[in-house]
Amino acid sequence: MSVEIEQAYTRAGDLIQLVGLSHKSFIFTLIDGGEFHTHRGVIKHDDLIGKPWGIQIFSHNGSPFFLLQPSLPDILKSTKRATQIMYPKEIGYILIQLGVKPGTRIIEAGTGSGSFTTALSYAIGDSGRIYSYEAKESNQKIAIRSLEKLGLTGNIEFKVRDIREGFDEIGVDAVFLDVANPYDYLKQVKMALKPGGFFASILPTMNQVTSLLTALRRNDFAFIDVCDISQRYYKTEPSRFRPTDRMIAHTGYLIFARSVTIDHDLADPKLLKEIGVLGIEDEKSTEMDELIVVDEATEE
Numbered sequence: 001m002s003v004e005i006e007q008a009y010t011r012a013g014d015l016i017q018l019v020g021l022s023h024k025s026f027i028f029t030l031i032d033g034g035e036f037h038t039h040r041g042v043i044k045h046d047d048l049i050g051k052p053w054g055i056q057i058f059s060h061n062g063s064p065f066f067l068l069q070p071s072l073p074d075i076l077k078s079t080k081r082a083t084q085i086m087y088p089k090e091i092g093y094i095l096i097q098l099g100v101k102p103g104t105r106i107i108e109a110g111t112g113s114g115s116f117t118t119a120l121s122y123a124i125g126d127s128g129r130i131y132s133y134e135a136k137e138s139n140q141k142i143a144i145r146s147l148e149k150l151g152l153t154g155n156i157e158f159k160v161r162d163i164r165e166g167f168d169e170i171g172v173d174a175v176f177l178d179v180a181n182p183y184d185y186l187k188q189v190k191m192a193l194k195p196g197g198f199f200a201s202i203l204p205t206m207n208q209v210t211s212l213l214t215a216l217r218r219n220d221f222a223f224i225d226v227c228d229i230s231q232r233y234y235k236t237e238p239s240r241f242r243p244t245d246r247m248i249a250h251t252g253y254l255i256f257a258r259s260v261t262i263d264h265d266l267a268d269p270k271l272l273k274e275i276g277v278l279g280i281e282d283e284k285s286t287e288m289d290e291l292i293v294v295d296e297a298t299e300e
Protein backbone atom coordinates (compact mmCIF):
# COMPACT_ATOMS: atom_id res chain seq x y z
CA MET A 1 0.00 0.00 0.00
CA SER A 2 1.38 3.42 -0.88
CA VAL A 3 0.44 7.06 -0.65
CA GLU A 4 3.66 8.33 -2.22
CA ILE A 5 2.92 7.88 -5.86
CA GLU A 6 5.53 9.08 -8.28
CA GLN A 7 4.60 6.91 -11.28
CA ALA A 8 2.39 8.21 -14.08
CA TYR A 9 0.00 5.23 -14.07
CA THR A 10 -2.01 3.64 -11.28
CA ARG A 11 -0.87 0.31 -9.84
CA ALA A 12 -2.41 -2.28 -7.53
CA GLY A 13 -1.66 -1.12 -3.97
CA ASP A 14 -2.02 2.59 -4.77
CA LEU A 15 -4.28 4.76 -2.67
CA ILE A 16 -6.68 6.46 -5.07
CA GLN A 17 -9.44 9.04 -4.92
CA LEU A 18 -12.56 9.01 -7.09
CA VAL A 19 -14.37 12.35 -7.23
CA GLY A 20 -17.91 12.26 -8.63
CA LEU A 21 -20.82 14.68 -8.98
CA SER A 22 -21.45 17.14 -6.12
CA HIS A 23 -17.75 16.70 -5.13
CA LYS A 24 -18.58 13.30 -3.63
CA SER A 25 -15.21 11.73 -2.94
CA PHE A 26 -14.14 8.14 -2.24
CA ILE A 27 -10.62 7.15 -1.15
CA PHE A 28 -9.53 3.52 -1.25
CA THR A 29 -6.66 1.20 -2.16
CA LEU A 30 -6.57 -0.60 -5.52
CA ILE A 31 -6.58 -4.38 -5.23
CA ASP A 32 -6.27 -6.88 -8.13
CA GLY A 33 -9.76 -8.30 -8.75
CA GLY A 34 -11.44 -5.85 -6.30
CA GLU A 35 -14.77 -4.08 -6.82
CA PHE A 36 -15.88 -0.69 -5.57
CA HIS A 37 -19.61 -0.38 -4.88
CA THR A 38 -21.40 2.95 -4.53
CA HIS A 39 -24.96 4.15 -5.02
CA ARG A 40 -23.57 5.59 -8.26
CA GLY A 41 -22.74 2.15 -9.60
CA VAL A 42 -19.99 -0.44 -9.48
CA ILE A 43 -16.39 0.03 -10.65
CA LYS A 44 -13.96 -2.85 -11.09
CA HIS A 45 -10.51 -2.11 -9.64
CA ASP A 46 -8.96 -3.84 -12.67
CA ASP A 47 -10.53 -1.13 -14.86
CA LEU A 48 -8.68 1.49 -12.78
CA ILE A 49 -5.27 -0.21 -12.62
CA GLY A 50 -2.73 0.92 -15.22
CA LYS A 51 -4.62 4.14 -15.98
CA PRO A 52 -3.04 7.62 -16.08
CA TRP A 53 -3.90 9.85 -13.12
CA GLY A 54 -6.39 12.65 -13.66
CA ILE A 55 -8.62 10.95 -16.24
CA GLN A 56 -12.40 10.58 -16.15
CA ILE A 57 -13.80 7.08 -15.66
CA PHE A 58 -17.37 5.73 -15.48
CA SER A 59 -19.17 3.25 -13.25
CA HIS A 60 -21.16 0.36 -14.77
CA ASN A 61 -24.26 2.63 -14.99
CA GLY A 62 -22.43 5.57 -16.58
CA SER A 63 -21.82 7.78 -13.48
CA PRO A 64 -18.68 9.90 -14.07
CA PHE A 65 -15.69 10.18 -11.71
CA PHE A 66 -12.22 11.68 -11.84
CA LEU A 67 -9.36 9.38 -10.90
CA LEU A 68 -6.87 11.22 -8.67
CA GLN A 69 -4.05 10.76 -6.16
CA PRO A 70 -5.59 11.88 -2.84
CA SER A 71 -3.91 14.92 -1.30
CA LEU A 72 -3.13 14.97 2.44
CA PRO A 73 -6.08 17.37 3.12
CA ASP A 74 -8.36 14.99 1.16
CA ILE A 75 -7.15 12.11 3.31
CA LEU A 76 -7.61 14.10 6.54
CA LYS A 77 -11.13 15.11 5.51
CA SER A 78 -12.03 11.45 4.97
CA THR A 79 -10.56 10.32 8.34
CA LYS A 80 -13.05 8.18 10.25
CA ARG A 81 -14.02 10.23 13.30
CA ALA A 82 -13.96 8.90 16.82
CA THR A 83 -13.48 12.43 18.18
CA GLN A 84 -13.28 16.03 17.05
CA ILE A 85 -10.48 16.10 14.46
CA MET A 86 -7.97 18.75 13.49
CA TYR A 87 -8.02 20.66 10.21
CA PRO A 88 -5.27 21.36 7.66
CA LYS A 89 -5.17 25.10 8.40
CA GLU A 90 -4.14 24.41 12.00
CA ILE A 91 -2.12 21.26 11.34
CA GLY A 92 0.11 22.95 8.74
CA TYR A 93 0.95 25.90 10.98
CA ILE A 94 1.54 23.71 14.05
CA LEU A 95 3.97 21.49 12.11
CA ILE A 96 5.98 24.53 11.08
CA GLN A 97 5.94 26.13 14.54
CA LEU A 98 7.02 22.89 16.21
CA GLY A 99 9.91 22.54 13.75
CA VAL A 100 8.67 19.13 12.63
CA LYS A 101 10.88 17.66 9.88
CA PRO A 102 12.26 14.28 8.79
CA GLY A 103 13.83 12.69 11.87
CA THR A 104 11.83 14.60 14.52
CA ARG A 105 10.90 12.71 17.72
CA ILE A 106 7.55 13.96 18.94
CA ILE A 107 4.97 13.07 21.58
CA GLU A 108 1.28 13.73 20.96
CA ALA A 109 -1.80 13.24 23.13
CA GLY A 110 -4.53 12.28 22.60
CA THR A 111 -4.37 10.25 19.45
CA GLY A 112 -8.11 10.87 19.00
CA SER A 113 -9.10 10.00 15.44
CA GLY A 114 -5.48 10.17 14.28
CA SER A 115 -5.82 13.13 11.97
CA PHE A 116 -2.82 15.02 13.43
CA THR A 117 -0.94 11.70 13.67
CA THR A 118 -1.45 11.16 9.92
CA ALA A 119 0.06 14.54 9.03
CA LEU A 120 2.90 14.02 11.52
CA SER A 121 3.71 10.60 10.10
CA TYR A 122 4.04 12.08 6.59
CA ALA A 123 6.22 14.93 7.89
CA ILE A 124 8.75 13.02 10.03
CA GLY A 125 9.42 10.27 7.48
CA ASP A 126 11.08 6.93 8.24
CA SER A 127 13.82 8.44 10.42
CA GLY A 128 11.40 10.18 12.83
CA ARG A 129 9.27 8.78 15.63
CA ILE A 130 5.81 9.63 16.99
CA TYR A 131 4.83 8.54 20.50
CA SER A 132 1.05 8.81 20.42
CA TYR A 133 -0.76 8.58 23.79
CA GLU A 134 -4.50 8.08 24.21
CA ALA A 135 -6.60 7.39 27.32
CA LYS A 136 -9.47 5.71 25.44
CA GLU A 137 -8.41 2.50 23.75
CA SER A 138 -11.53 2.48 21.53
CA ASN A 139 -10.55 5.88 20.03
CA GLN A 140 -6.99 4.80 19.42
CA LYS A 141 -8.12 1.59 17.71
CA ILE A 142 -10.11 3.64 15.17
CA ALA A 143 -7.07 5.86 14.57
CA ILE A 144 -4.75 2.87 14.14
CA ARG A 145 -7.12 1.32 11.58
CA SER A 146 -7.17 4.59 9.58
CA LEU A 147 -3.38 4.87 9.68
CA GLU A 148 -2.93 1.21 8.72
CA LYS A 149 -5.10 1.76 5.64
CA LEU A 150 -2.67 4.49 4.62
CA GLY A 151 0.37 2.33 5.35
CA LEU A 152 1.58 4.93 7.84
CA THR A 153 2.10 3.08 11.12
CA GLY A 154 5.85 2.31 10.69
CA ASN A 155 7.08 5.45 12.46
CA ILE A 156 4.46 5.54 15.26
CA GLU A 157 4.36 3.98 18.75
CA PHE A 158 0.79 3.94 20.06
CA LYS A 159 0.28 3.90 23.83
CA VAL A 160 -3.00 3.58 25.72
CA ARG A 161 -2.46 5.71 28.82
CA ASP A 162 -3.80 8.69 30.70
CA ILE A 163 -0.93 11.16 30.33
CA ARG A 164 -1.43 12.15 33.97
CA GLU A 165 0.82 9.11 34.57
CA GLY A 166 3.58 10.70 32.47
CA PHE A 167 5.42 9.75 29.32
CA ASP A 168 8.00 6.99 28.79
CA GLU A 169 10.28 9.12 26.60
CA ILE A 170 12.85 11.73 27.54
CA GLY A 171 14.64 14.29 25.37
CA VAL A 172 11.98 14.47 22.62
CA ASP A 173 12.06 17.43 20.23
CA ALA A 174 8.43 18.44 20.65
CA VAL A 175 5.19 17.71 22.51
CA PHE A 176 1.73 18.44 21.16
CA LEU A 177 -1.32 18.19 23.44
CA ASP A 178 -4.86 18.08 22.05
CA VAL A 179 -6.65 17.37 25.34
CA ALA A 180 -9.14 19.52 27.27
CA ASN A 181 -6.84 20.29 30.21
CA PRO A 182 -3.22 20.49 28.98
CA TYR A 183 -2.39 22.79 31.95
CA ASP A 184 -2.60 19.75 34.26
CA TYR A 185 0.20 17.91 32.46
CA LEU A 186 3.01 20.43 32.05
CA LYS A 187 5.27 18.77 34.64
CA GLN A 188 4.99 15.54 32.64
CA VAL A 189 5.65 17.45 29.40
CA LYS A 190 8.69 19.16 30.91
CA MET A 191 10.17 15.79 31.94
CA ALA A 192 9.81 14.41 28.41
CA LEU A 193 10.97 17.45 26.41
CA LYS A 194 14.59 18.18 25.69
CA PRO A 195 15.78 21.54 27.07
CA GLY A 196 14.59 24.23 24.69
CA GLY A 197 12.08 21.80 23.15
CA PHE A 198 8.86 22.89 21.48
CA PHE A 199 5.40 22.67 23.03
CA ALA A 200 2.03 23.33 21.40
CA SER A 201 -1.61 22.83 22.21
CA ILE A 202 -4.99 23.56 20.63
CA LEU A 203 -7.95 24.65 22.74
CA PRO A 204 -11.49 25.70 21.83
CA THR A 205 -12.20 28.22 24.63
CA MET A 206 -10.46 31.29 26.06
CA ASN A 207 -10.90 30.04 29.64
CA GLN A 208 -8.78 27.01 28.81
CA VAL A 209 -6.18 29.24 27.14
CA THR A 210 -5.78 31.50 30.18
CA SER A 211 -5.43 28.47 32.47
CA LEU A 212 -2.73 27.15 30.16
CA LEU A 213 -0.92 30.50 30.04
CA THR A 214 -0.75 30.61 33.83
CA ALA A 215 0.50 27.03 34.04
CA LEU A 216 3.12 27.56 31.30
CA ARG A 217 4.56 30.48 33.27
CA ARG A 218 4.65 28.47 36.50
CA ASN A 219 6.50 25.64 34.76
CA ASP A 220 9.22 27.73 33.06
CA PHE A 221 7.89 27.69 29.53
CA ALA A 222 8.89 30.81 27.60
CA PHE A 223 8.46 32.51 24.21
CA ILE A 224 4.74 31.91 24.42
CA ASP A 225 2.48 32.73 21.47
CA VAL A 226 -1.28 32.40 21.09
CA CYS A 227 -3.09 32.76 17.76
CA ASP A 228 -6.06 31.53 15.84
CA ILE A 229 -6.24 30.96 12.13
CA SER A 230 -9.08 32.14 9.92
CA GLN A 231 -9.39 30.80 6.42
CA ARG A 232 -11.65 32.39 3.86
CA TYR A 233 -12.58 30.56 0.66
CA TYR A 234 -13.54 32.22 -2.63
CA LYS A 235 -15.87 31.18 -5.41
CA THR A 236 -13.54 30.31 -8.29
CA GLU A 237 -15.79 31.65 -11.05
CA PRO A 238 -13.67 34.37 -12.75
CA SER A 239 -16.70 36.43 -13.81
CA ARG A 240 -18.14 36.46 -10.28
CA PHE A 241 -15.09 36.17 -8.10
CA ARG A 242 -16.10 36.72 -4.47
CA PRO A 243 -15.94 35.01 -1.04
CA THR A 244 -18.05 31.89 -0.57
CA ASP A 245 -21.24 32.47 1.43
CA ARG A 246 -20.26 30.45 4.46
CA MET A 247 -17.15 30.40 6.58
CA ILE A 248 -16.04 28.40 9.60
CA ALA A 249 -15.81 31.11 12.23
CA HIS A 250 -13.94 29.28 14.98
CA THR A 251 -12.06 26.04 15.45
CA GLY A 252 -9.52 26.62 18.19
CA TYR A 253 -6.77 28.73 19.72
CA LEU A 254 -3.20 27.61 19.13
CA ILE A 255 -0.72 28.00 21.95
CA PHE A 256 3.03 27.64 21.42
CA ALA A 257 5.90 27.71 23.94
CA ARG A 258 9.50 26.58 24.49
CA SER A 259 10.70 24.69 27.55
CA VAL A 260 13.55 26.62 29.16
CA THR A 261 15.79 25.97 32.16
CA ILE A 262 16.03 28.91 34.54
CA ASP A 263 18.04 29.54 37.67
CA HIS A 264 15.58 32.00 39.23
CA ASP A 265 18.20 33.30 41.68
CA LEU A 266 20.62 34.29 38.90
CA ALA A 267 18.29 35.16 36.03
CA ASP A 268 17.73 38.78 34.99
CA PRO A 269 14.07 39.58 35.86
CA LYS A 270 13.86 41.98 32.90
CA LEU A 271 14.76 39.16 30.48
CA LEU A 272 12.40 36.75 32.28
CA LYS A 273 9.62 39.28 31.80
CA GLU A 274 10.48 39.76 28.14
CA ILE A 275 10.33 36.03 27.42
CA GLY A 276 7.06 35.70 29.35
CA VAL A 277 8.24 33.70 32.36
CA LEU A 278 7.51 36.58 34.76
CA GLY A 279 4.24 38.45 34.43
CA ILE A 280 2.18 41.30 35.80
CA GLU A 281 1.35 39.33 38.94
CA ASP A 282 5.08 38.94 39.70
CA GLU A 283 5.61 42.68 39.16
CA LYS A 284 2.82 43.44 41.64
CA SER A 285 4.29 41.16 44.26
CA THR A 286 7.73 42.75 43.76
CA GLU A 287 6.18 46.23 44.17
CA MET A 288 4.34 45.03 47.29
CA ASP A 289 7.59 43.61 48.69
CA GLU A 290 9.27 47.00 48.10
CA LEU A 291 6.39 48.84 49.82
CA ILE A 292 6.63 46.54 52.82
CA VAL A 293 10.41 47.15 53.02
CA VAL A 294 9.83 50.94 52.81
CA ASP A 295 7.15 50.77 55.53
CA GLU A 296 9.42 48.76 57.78
CA ALA A 297 12.24 51.29 57.20
CA THR A 298 9.88 54.20 58.05
CA GLU A 299 8.73 52.49 61.24
CA GLU A 300 12.32 52.15 62.39
Ligand SMILES: C[S@@+](CC[C@H](N)C(=O)[O-])C[C@H]1O[C@@H](n2cnc3c(N)ncnc32)[C@H](O)[C@@H]1O
Residues within 6 Å of the ligand: 083, 084, 085, 086, 109, 110, 111, 112, 113, 114, 115, 116, 117, 133, 134, 135, 136, 139, 161, 162, 163, 164, 178, 179, 180
Ligand atom coordinates in the same frame (compact mmCIF):
# COMPACT_ATOMS: atom_id res chain seq x y z
C1 LIG B 1 -9.89 16.16 20.41
S1 LIG B 1 -9.35 14.54 20.54
C2 LIG B 1 -7.79 14.54 19.72
C3 LIG B 1 -7.95 14.61 18.23
C4 LIG B 1 -6.67 14.35 17.47
N1 LIG B 1 -5.68 15.39 17.71
C5 LIG B 1 -6.94 14.24 15.98
O1 LIG B 1 -6.38 15.05 15.22
O2 LIG B 1 -7.70 13.35 15.57
C6 LIG B 1 -8.85 14.42 22.23
C7 LIG B 1 -8.44 13.01 22.62
O3 LIG B 1 -7.66 13.12 23.79
C8 LIG B 1 -7.95 12.03 24.62
N2 LIG B 1 -7.57 12.40 26.00
C9 LIG B 1 -8.18 13.31 26.80
N3 LIG B 1 -7.54 13.41 28.00
C10 LIG B 1 -6.49 12.54 27.93
C11 LIG B 1 -5.46 12.18 28.84
N4 LIG B 1 -5.40 12.73 30.07
N5 LIG B 1 -4.55 11.26 28.45
C12 LIG B 1 -4.60 10.71 27.23
N6 LIG B 1 -5.57 11.00 26.31
C13 LIG B 1 -6.50 11.91 26.65
C14 LIG B 1 -9.45 11.81 24.43
O4 LIG B 1 -9.84 10.50 24.80
C15 LIG B 1 -9.61 12.09 22.94
O5 LIG B 1 -9.51 10.92 22.20
